[in-house]
Structure formats: C-alpha cells, structure tokens
Amino acid sequence: MAEALFRAEHIKKAFSGVYALQDVQFELRTGEVHALLGENGAGKSTLMKIISGVYTRDSGDVYLNGQKLTHDLTPQTAQTRGIGIIHQELNLCPHLTVAENIFLNREFTTTGVLNQKKQNEEAKKYLLQLNLDIDPDTQVSKLPVSKQQMVEICKTLSMNASIIIMDEPTSALTEKEIEDLFKVIAMLKEAGKGIVYISHRLEELSRIVDRVTILRDGRHVTTMNFADTSLPEIISYMVGRTLDEKFPRIEVPRGEKVLEVKGLSSSCGVGVKDVSFDLYKGEILAFAGLMGAGRTETVRAISGADKMSGGEVILNGKPAKIKSPADAISKGLFCAPEDRKRDGLCVRMTLAENITLPNLDFVSKFGVIMSKVEGEKSREMVKSLRIKTPSVFQYVRNLSGGNQQKVVVGKWLMRNAQVVIFDEPTRGIDVASKIEIYNIINDLKKNGIGVMFVSSELPEVLGMSDRVIVMCNGKITKELVTKNTNQEEILHYATQY
Ligand SMILES: Nc1ncnc2c1ncn2[C@@H]1O[C@H](COP(=O)(O)OP(=O)(O)OP(=O)(O)O)[C@@H](O)[C@H]1O
Ligand SMILES: [Mg+2]
Known part of the structure; x- marks a missing residue:
C-alpha cells in the first residue's frame, strides 16, 4: 500500500x-x-x-x-x-x-x-x-x-x-x-x-x-x-447511542392569525416582490427554495433588518410598522439570522453576554446586569441546548462552529415572543443537536408562538413544518400543506422561473 x-x-x-x-x-x-x-x-x-x-x-x-x-x-x-x-x-x-x-x-x-x-x-x-x-x-x-x-x-x-x-x-x-x-x-x-x-x-x-x-x-x-x-x-x-426519530413532529391545534404579510417588496439583496402570506399561532411555516430565491430577504424585511420598499406587516391584527430589529424585538418578533458571524453573534463577547444581550431586561435591575442571574440563565440555555463549552464565560469565537449556531438560536428563547423566525437554524449542526433545536421549535409551537423557518434541507422542511411557502426569484411560487406534498413537488416550484 x-x-x-x-x-x-x-x-x-x-x-x-x-x-x-x-x-x-x-x-x-x-x-x-x-x-x-x-x-x-x-x-x-x-x-x-x-x-x-x-x-x-x-x-x-x-x-x-x-x-x-x-x-x-x-x-x-x-x-x-x-x-x-x-x-x-x-x-x-x-x-x-x-x-x-x-x-x-x-x-x-x-x-x-x-x-x-x-x-x-x-x-x-x-x-x-x-x-x-x-x-x-x-x-x-x-x-x-x-x-x-x-x-x-x-x-x-x-x-x-x-x-x-x-x-x-x-x-x-x-x-x-x-x-x-x-x-x-x-x-x-x-x-x-x-x-x-x-x-x-x-x-x-x-x-x-x-x-x-x-x-x-x-x-x-x-x-x-x-x-x-x-x-x-x-x-x-x-x-454514542442510537437515535430513533430524526424529526420529532408534534401536532398542535392551529390558533388565530398572528402575522399577516401583504404585498411585501424589498430591493435589498436579490430583492423580493409582492410577497403575501399568513402565519397562525402554534404553526410552523417553512420557507423552501434554492439559494437566492429571496427567502432571507423576506425574513430580513419582515424583521426590520432591511427596509421594505412596499407592502405591509400586520402583527396580531394591527399594522406593525417595524423600523429596525430592535423595534421588531420590542413588538415580539424575533429573527435568528443566517450569517451568524455578521448578524447573529458578537464573537468577541462571552457566551453568557451573547445570550443575555437581547434579554438585558431579564438579567438587569436599575440598568445594572446581575451577573449571577446572567450566569444562571446562560447555564440553563447551555444545558437545554447541549452547548459544548467549558464555561458560560467562554468567548464565543472559541466555540466550535455548530456550538456558535446554537447560541444564535438560544438567545431568543428567553423572550416572550409572538413570532420567531429562524433562517437556516440547523446549518452546521450535528444530527443529535438538530433534534434539540427541533424540540425548541416544538416548544415554541406548543406555547402558541408562530414559527417561521427558512431551510435548504428539504427533509427538515417536510419533517418539521405544517405548511411550506416555496419561493423562486424573489416571488412566492406556491404555498403547500406539508402533509400533502413531497420533495419533488417543492423542487418543482422552487425552480419555476
Ligand atoms: N481557540 C480555542 N480556544 C478555546 N477552546 C477552543 C478553541 N478552539 C476550539 N476550542 C474547543 O475545542 C473543542 C473542539 O472544537 P472544534 O472546533 O474542533 O469542534 P468541531 O468538531 O469542529 O465542531 P463543529 O462540528 O461544531 O464545527 C470545543 O469544545 C471548542 O470549544
Ligand atoms: Mg468545526
């Protein structure tokens, strides 16, 4: 040899x-x-x-x-x-x-x-x-x-x-x-x-x-x-063990409409045109499509990260007029972004600081961070997401790639959310931890939160969502009920130019 x-x-x-x-x-x-x-x-x-x-x-x-x-x-x-x-x-x-x-x-x-x-x-x-x-x-x-x-x-x-x-x-x-x-x-x-x-x-x-x-x-x-x-x-x-179920789907009765997006357009990135859909409480809505279809642009415009050039976002029946990501958070709409290094994390800060950053009101009193509460809350998160780190005071840049991704997802979970949007939540995450993230998504669903997720992995879209919005070239090409569709049908609409 x-x-x-x-x-x-x-x-x-x-x-x-x-x-x-x-x-x-x-x-x-x-x-x-x-x-x-x-x-x-x-x-x-x-x-x-x-x-x-x-x-x-x-x-x-x-x-x-x-x-x-x-x-x-x-x-x-x-x-x-x-x-x-x-x-x-x-x-x-x-x-x-x-x-x-x-x-x-x-x-x-x-x-x-x-x-x-x-x-x-x-x-x-x-x-x-x-x-x-x-x-x-x-x-x-x-x-x-x-x-x-x-x-x-x-x-x-x-x-x-x-x-x-x-x-x-x-x-x-x-x-x-x-x-x-x-x-x-x-x-x-x-x-x-x-x-x-x-x-x-x-x-x-x-x-x-x-x-x-x-x-x-x-x-x-x-x-x-x-x-x-x-x-x-x-x-x-x-x-170190066998995994029985890759997609732990749960059924929850669909609640009232929580989010309505009407005729949304944005000229940022690849741009999106005339995007309209509804999201209900306790529902998981997946966004499928090829890279560059406009899914990330859609969620960025909804969550205030990009400026909308047209259309309306209605949250709980009222026009939301979201101006910035901070404004979105204050209205109960959270987005865990796709590019974790650029938008999702402060890699020069510790894990605990990253987790508590959007949750400062939970861990501070009179404007001062209570480090004990910060530590406790972060440790809970580390445990429930199985984040591998020697301590919650480790710098995020020293975590492995997948563990950084878990922090991006984890930091929103302490909030009182109405709508949570995940953009490629399981990218770079190992098989067992994916299930942890699905369980978190399920927890949100059980609590009547409307969940949207963008994913390029069709098995995940089919395994976890209730409905699928398929996009291509900045437009919605089809809305499908997950249990009545399959990979081929989604791909068909994802490539409909
Ligand atoms: N520069 C560093 N300082 C401190 N700890 C580090 C550093 N680089 C890696 N580690 C730690 O070493 C361990 C292994 O990390 P590594 O990045 O090799 O994992 P990985 O197998 O590549 O994981 P992933 O699939 O998430 O990318 C982790 O616990 C990580 O936190
Ligand atoms: Mg790695």
Missing part, C-alpha cells in the same frame, strides 16, 4: 486545561476522500487546524509522506508542503476583490508591479473549474454567502495542494454548487490528491467518501471503509 499522505498519531491538544483532542489518530491516503465526522465540539476542526499549522499540538506525532515532522508547521509552511485548508468559518477579506482574495499574499507581479490583468485571468480559470460565472473583479462583500464559500474553495484549489482539507464546505452551498464541487472532488481524487471532508450533511457522504473517521469528545472512535458501514451505524458512533 502506498505511503499515507499524512498520518497523525497520539495527538493531544488542550485549551485552557480542557482537552479538545486526546490521543487522536488520523491517516489520509493518496486519492482518497476521507470523511472526518463527529458531533459539534468533537474536535474535528481543531485536528485539521493542527495539520494545517493554525494550532500547535501539545503532543503527538505527525508524518508527512512518511516523514516525521520535527518542527511544528505554520500556516505558511503547511501551504508550501502542499496542505490546503478550506476553513469552516469563511476567511475572506470582504473589501478585496475575488481575484485579490484568491491570490492574497501570492499576487501576480511583473517586475515587482501587480499585474492585475494576469491575476484576474488566472482567477477566472479557477472560477470556471467550479463552473462559477463571477467577475474576478467583484468585491467579495457583494457576493452571497454561498458564492463566498465557492471563492474560498477556489483559493485553496489555486494553491495546487496535494492534501485538501474541506471543513464543512457545503453548509452554505446550493444544490447546483454542491454538484459542481463534487465534480471537482472527483477530479482531485483522480489526480491522486487526498481530501479530508468534514460535514454534518451525512446524506451527501455516499456520493464521494471512501473512508470515515469518527471522533467523539476529542477521542478517536473508529475508522472504517464507507462501503462497510451505514448511516445509522455512523450516527451511533458519533453520538
């Missing part, structure tokens, strides 16, 4: 005395796609950050092409040794162009002067490989999250690495982009590269994966050939 591209043995890593990895092993062979799986906080990103020189290990050995490393890698040396990583959290410079981001620190120069034309041409080559029709001169901040993710992938491809680590590459991609990415992965594999593939979208694994390694609580559980295992087995290794 060929020598492994890399092998890590007995890797240990602790953060402030808490182990993120304990005695972990991992091996990547040439021409294989190796899935690295585990619950949120299991240590996947940490292990890959060690391999790519972002973190240094406390102990353990790393072999590259059979040679033991005597020095720790840095991000630069890892890059020159052929290790490329696509990080879970996007790492692009928003104010630079696509080409500038792809070739950051590796700019194309002619006699010392930046050759922008050549750089844009080169960038275009990699963009085309991923079937992306983007002008390399576009500023990255103008692109939707899914395209930014694709640019990040291009950047790593352009480094011509022999080891490519993809940490949750598809969590923000559209179906078509996923297809294009899978084609590229097949090509890379053919060329003898090794790919580490981290994902919580377990259904997609069968399309590309050769082997799987599963981590649990920072320990290596098992490594198997994908062909010799099954998803239920993988899940049971990940969570």
Whole structure:
C-alpha cells in the first residue's frame, strides 16, 4: 500500500486545561476522500487546524509522506508542503476583490508591479473549474454567502495542494454548487490528491467518501471503509447511542392569525416582490427554495433588518410598522439570522453576554446586569441546548462552529415572543443537536408562538413544518400543506422561473 499522505498519531491538544483532542489518530491516503465526522465540539476542526499549522499540538506525532515532522508547521509552511485548508468559518477579506482574495499574499507581479490583468485571468480559470460565472473583479462583500464559500474553495484549489482539507464546505452551498464541487472532488481524487471532508450533511457522504473517521469528545472512535458501514451505524458512533426519530413532529391545534404579510417588496439583496402570506399561532411555516430565491430577504424585511420598499406587516391584527430589529424585538418578533458571524453573534463577547444581550431586561435591575442571574440563565440555555463549552464565560469565537449556531438560536428563547423566525437554524449542526433545536421549535409551537423557518434541507422542511411557502426569484411560487406534498413537488416550484 502506498505511503499515507499524512498520518497523525497520539495527538493531544488542550485549551485552557480542557482537552479538545486526546490521543487522536488520523491517516489520509493518496486519492482518497476521507470523511472526518463527529458531533459539534468533537474536535474535528481543531485536528485539521493542527495539520494545517493554525494550532500547535501539545503532543503527538505527525508524518508527512512518511516523514516525521520535527518542527511544528505554520500556516505558511503547511501551504508550501502542499496542505490546503478550506476553513469552516469563511476567511475572506470582504473589501478585496475575488481575484485579490484568491491570490492574497501570492499576487501576480511583473517586475515587482501587480499585474492585475494576469491575476484576474488566472482567477477566472479557477472560477470556471467550479463552473462559477463571477467577475474576478467583484468585491467579495457583494457576493452571497454561498458564492463566498465557492471563492474560498477556489483559493485553496489555486494553491495546487496535494492534501485538501474541506471543513464543512457545503453548509452554505446550493444544490447546483454542491454538484459542481463534487465534480471537482472527483477530479482531485483522480489526480491522486487526498481530501479530508468534514460535514454534518451525512446524506451527501455516499456520493464521494471512501473512508470515515469518527471522533467523539476529542477521542478517536473508529475508522472504517464507507462501503462497510451505514448511516445509522455512523450516527451511533458519533453520538454514542442510537437515535430513533430524526424529526420529532408534534401536532398542535392551529390558533388565530398572528402575522399577516401583504404585498411585501424589498430591493435589498436579490430583492423580493409582492410577497403575501399568513402565519397562525402554534404553526410552523417553512420557507423552501434554492439559494437566492429571496427567502432571507423576506425574513430580513419582515424583521426590520432591511427596509421594505412596499407592502405591509400586520402583527396580531394591527399594522406593525417595524423600523429596525430592535423595534421588531420590542413588538415580539424575533429573527435568528443566517450569517451568524455578521448578524447573529458578537464573537468577541462571552457566551453568557451573547445570550443575555437581547434579554438585558431579564438579567438587569436599575440598568445594572446581575451577573449571577446572567450566569444562571446562560447555564440553563447551555444545558437545554447541549452547548459544548467549558464555561458560560467562554468567548464565543472559541466555540466550535455548530456550538456558535446554537447560541444564535438560544438567545431568543428567553423572550416572550409572538413570532420567531429562524433562517437556516440547523446549518452546521450535528444530527443529535438538530433534534434539540427541533424540540425548541416544538416548544415554541406548543406555547402558541408562530414559527417561521427558512431551510435548504428539504427533509427538515417536510419533517418539521405544517405548511411550506416555496419561493423562486424573489416571488412566492406556491404555498403547500406539508402533509400533502413531497420533495419533488417543492423542487418543482422552487425552480419555476
Ligand atoms: N481557540 C480555542 N480556544 C478555546 N477552546 C477552543 C478553541 N478552539 C476550539 N476550542 C474547543 O475545542 C473543542 C473542539 O472544537 P472544534 O472546533 O474542533 O469542534 P468541531 O468538531 O469542529 O465542531 P463543529 O462540528 O461544531 O464545527 C470545543 O469544545 C471548542 O470549544
Ligand atoms: Mg468545526
């Protein structure tokens, strides 16, 4: 058998005395796609950050092409040794162009002067490989999250690495982009590269994966050939138990109308036109559609994050005239946004501060925060959502990606809400924790709250909602009753241009 591209043995890593990895092993062979799986906080990103020189290990050995490393890698040396990583959290410079981001620190120069034309041409080559029709001169901040993710992938491809680590590459991609990415992965594999593939979208694994390694609580559980295992087995290794029900649906009698949206238009983002629908108390309304269909724009306009250019939002029978997210909150309408880093979290603050920020009235008296109450409330939240953290006073930026997402969802749950809107609530969340989030959504439903959620995962839409609004190109193309519909019908209306 060929020598492994890399092998890590007995890797240990602790953060402030808490182990993120304990005695972990991992091996990547040439021409294989190796899935690295585990619950949120299991240590996947940490292990890959060690391999790519972002973190240094406390102990353990790393072999590259059979040679033991005597020095720790840095991000630069890892890059020159052929290790490329696509990080879970996007790492692009928003104010630079696509080409500038792809070739950051590796700019194309002619006699010392930046050759922008050549750089844009080169960038275009990699963009085309991923079937992306983007002008390399576009500023990255103008692109939707899914395209930014694709640019990040291009950047790593352009480094011509022999080891490519993809940490949750598809969590923000559209179906078509996923297809294009899978084609590229097949090509890379053919060329003898090794790919580490981290994902919580377990259904997609069968399309590309050769082997799987599963981590649990920072320990290596098992490594198997994908062909010799099954998803239920993988899940049971990940969570340490079997899960009986993926979608814990509950039936609650539908109450009165709580929200009415009439003829809503907005010109922000992809824009939306003439969106009208009703939401009832105790109802879960899903918004399905392809990326760019206008679902996020709809919820942003309703919740005051974007300005409406037309239409009306009626809350409990009265025109709501929501001016800002703060105004929405004061009227009992909450929105957990899609882009957690930009809109949903203050990553430089602690978990407790993030959870209590929209709930200051609950935890303060005469304008002073009562830290004891803050701590207690946050601990309750951490427990009910199974947020993995050494303490509630941990900085949010140090939490694993999925645990950050739980904070975004969790911070609204203390409120007295009328309407709660979730935009992709389970993105990047592991199978077991998804169920926790569904249970929270069910709790809201039981309490007569109207819940809306935007989701790109059709099984989740079908598994959890009562009705589905399907959108395409900024318009509603169909409203469906969940129990009378299926995946094909939703997709049909989602692609009705
Ligand atoms: N820089 C850091 N400082 C402190 N703790 C950290 C840091 N980075 C990671 N951790 C902790 O290490 C543990 C493992 O995190 P890691 O990001 O590797 O998880 P993961 O398996 O990638 O999870 P996810 O699926 O949610 O992305 C977590 O408990 C996390 O809070
Ligand atoms: Mg991670």
